[in-house]
Amino acid sequence: MNIALTEEHLAVRDAARDFAQNVLKPGVIERDEKQQFPTEEIKQLGELGFLGMMVDPKYGGGGMDTVSYVLAMEEISKVDASCSVIMSVNNSLYCWGIEKFGTEEQKQKFLVPCATGEKIGAFCLSEPEAGSDATSQQTTAIGKGDYYLLNGTKNWITSGNSSSYCIVIAQTDREKGHRGINAFIVEKGMEGFTVGAKENKLGIRASDTHTLLFNDVKVPKENRIGEDGFGFKFAMQILSGGRIGIASQALGIASGAMELALAYSKERETFGKPIYKHQAIAFKLADMATEIEAARMLCLKAAWLKDQKKDFTKENGVVILDEIDAFTHPKWQVRLLDVLKETFVNIQFIVSTHSPLAILNQNMNEVKELHLDSKTNTITVQEHQDENSKIDLATTVLNYFDISTLLKKDWQEKVDRFYELKLAGETTDELKELQKSLDKTLIGLPIHDYRYFLFLKFLKEKGINPNHTVEKIEMTDEELAAYKEAYSEYL
Numbered sequence: 001m002n003i004a005l006t007e008e009h010l011a012v013r014d015a016a017r018d019f020a021q022n023v024l025k026p027g028v029i030e031r032d033e034k035q036q037f038p039t040e041e042i043k044q045l046g047e048l049g050f051l052g053m054m055v056d057p058k059y060g061g062g063g064m065d066t067v068s069y070v071l072a073m074e075e076i077s078k079v080d081a082s083c084s085v086i087m088s089v090n091n092s093l094y095c096w097g098i099e100k101f102g103t104e105e106q107k108q109k110f111l112v113p114c115a116t117g118e119k120i121g122a123f124c125l126s127e128p129e130a131g132s133d134a135t136s137q138q139t140t141a142i143g144k145g146d147y148y149l150l151n152g153t154k155n156w157i158t159s160g161n162s163s164s165y166c167i168v169i170a171q172t173d174r175e176k177g178h179r180g181i182n183a184f185i186v187e188k189g190m191e192g193f194t195v196g197a198k199e200n201k202l203g204i205r206a207s208d209t210h211t212l213l214f215n216d217v218k219v220p221k222e223n224r225i226g227e228d229g230f231g232f233k234f235a236m237q238i239l240s241g242g243r244i245g246i247a248s249q250a251l252g253i254a255s256g257a258m259e260l261a262l263a264y265s266k267e268r269e270t271f272g273k274p275i276y277k278h279q280a281i282a283f284k285l286a287d288m289a290t291e292i293e294a295a296r297m298l299c300l301k302a303a304w305l306k307d308q309k310k311d312f313t314k315e316n317g318v319v320i321l322d323e324i325d326a327f328t329h330p331k332w333q334v335r336l337l338d339v340l341k342e343t344f345v346n347i348q349f350i351v352s353t354h355s356p357l358a359i360l361n362q363n364m365n366e367v368k369e370l371h372l373d374s375k376t377n378t379i380t381v382q383e384h385q386d387e388n389s390k391i392d393l394a395t396t397v398l399n400y401f402d403i404s405t406l407l408k409k410d411w412q413e414k415v416d417r418f419y420e421l422k423l424a425g426e427t428t429d430e431l432k433e434l435q436k437s438l439d440k441t442l443i444g445l446p447i448h449d450y451r452y453f454l455f456l457k458f459l460k461e462k463g464i465n466p467n468h469t470v471e472k473i474e475m476t477d478e479e480l481a482a483y484k485e486a487y488s489e490y491l
Helices: 007-034 039-047 066-079 081-101 104-115 174-180 231-267 279-307 330-343 356-360 387-398 409-423 429-441 448-461 477-490
Strands: 121-124 140-143 147-158 165-171 181-187 193-198 209-220 317-321 347-351 368-373 378-383
Touching (some): 007 039, 007 066, 039 081, 066 081, 066 279, 081 104, 081 121, 081 147, 081 231, 104 165, 147 165, 147 181, 174 181, 181 209, 181 231, 409 429
Parallel strands (some): 121 165
Antiparallel strands (some): 368 378
């Protein structure tokens, strides 16, 4: 890896430093105290090309690399973190998202004005009850033919009032979980789109952070980014890139504080000499410098990896998660590993679990069964290559952990009635309604989960050990047919 700065990098850094010192610094304290949006300063940033640094020049951007962006972000953040966070969101959340995943029509309409600094973009994910958890959000966008009907609330949105366009993440099909999420470009001025309260923050106060309200906003279908259901992947990838910008902002705030502290230590004197010559102060300054330099290298490395089209979240690695079922809702026991693997493609996850739900949703060639011999205190590993062995492994776990306890009483009653009608060969309206109700109630869980409960209940009532195969058990033809029916429904 070579992240040696080029002449272009140095020119960008120096230009950003000059702008920060000569334009931003004179009024930065007043703007922060008055919570005054830096309208004129942001306009000048756009004119200098800092609001669309990484955007292709054919869309009005600077065509610079991510390393240049990190250098500029640090210099701006040293002086004015409010300007830098506006700059960060516009560059790495809004512009980068549309350029990377938007259509040509979307780029011409929504990217060009923001890349040139004519307008500002915002990114809307966080919600009052979900934070930045995209899968738990309540904002919905219901398809109505050639448009979506958008309803919901987004909180803590940078440039919430000053932005002209917003990328909004919303649920379009809750039953599909993270695969039912989409991203939309929403324009200010659309009927039903309201800017809510401004946050009274402790710092970075010149940045206008607002609540945004959507009440039956009609968003054209052509404003959706990517294919249907792409919203979750979009949000995760864009946020990964955005974290480079926010990390650079934090770096700039820290290095700016360091520069002020160092300057003060040379002016302030005690015992006849500047305080930086006292060992205690010198040690503090040295620790600060060391940590800031380490942070700078990490930011530059992430930027370099992104420029090289490599995974900048982590080149590779291993993450160990112990008992993911311990504090995880049943629907997330099913989905969590898939979401992690889709989001962090170069990471190997080693997970321990006692949850049949987590086991059933995995490829069996990825599952290792561990057995502890308490007498010899040794552990043996058993691999499962056959998908059909899911039943054996899952039911072994169930001997120790009763999964039926995960169901509420009314759910269990519905399951029991469904089971009763199903075994009786009924095809009544009641059976159909029960199935619809269970599908809706157990939202986020695959359809086979509750049928698996039925299957196990059937085996228990017949006195069949689920750890055995059909061929090893003597059954009547009727019992065998019922077994196979239950087994096929489970699969």
